[in-house]
Amino acid sequence: MDPIYSNEKSEKSDNPPTYQANMGQGVAPQGVYPPVQGYGATPYGAQPYPGQGGVTVQPTMFVTPAIQVNPVPDYLAYSIFTMVCCCLPLGIAALIYSINTRDANLTGNRDMALRHSRTSRLLNNIALGLGIVSIIIVIIIVAVSASTAAASIHHFN
Numbered sequence: 001m002d003p004i005y006s007n008e009k010s011e012k013s014d015n016p017p018t019y020q021a022n023m024g025q026g027v028a029p030q031g032v033y034p035p036v037q038g039y040g041a042t043p044y045g046a047q048p049y050p051g052q053g054g055v056t057v058q059p060t061m062f063v064t065p066a067i068q069v070n071p072v073p074d075y076l077a078y079s080i081f082t083m084v085c086c087c088l089p090l091g092i093a094a095l096i097y098s099i100n101t102r103d104a105n106l107t108g109n110r111d112m113a114l115r116h117s118r119t120s121r122l123l124n125n126i127a128l129g130l131g132i133v134s135i136i137i138v139i140i141i142v143a144v145s146a147s148t149a150a151a152s153i154h155h156f157n
Helices: 003-008 078-084 088-107 110-156
Strands: none
Touching: 078 088, 078 110, 088 110
């Protein structure tokens, strides 16, 4: 062993300390526990701090919302169609409002569901209108450029 570390050995003895039969006061015999009396009794003699009351636990209540007989339409399929085929930004906004409408329907909040449903329908109608107008403009541009190209080909012949 290195002489530098020779003084770091602990001073433990080789024999463990002897067993003492009664080390603590009021220790229950092995296998026997002190009786707990009544509901909410403090276990094993523990006492609350002075001025501190006991803790009362309330029973858990599960609230299930009633399913609406006539849920508000959420226009989810319409929103997906306008998002994919017509106008992506307005379709995404309409999809978000459609999902919010569905959530409000599930929680039973009819006023919020109506508000989100109207907004979703409005955004879907605007997106569909923009999609139709853009398709018409593209058709007109293609037709004009095709007729111009055909006229220029006949002009050079």
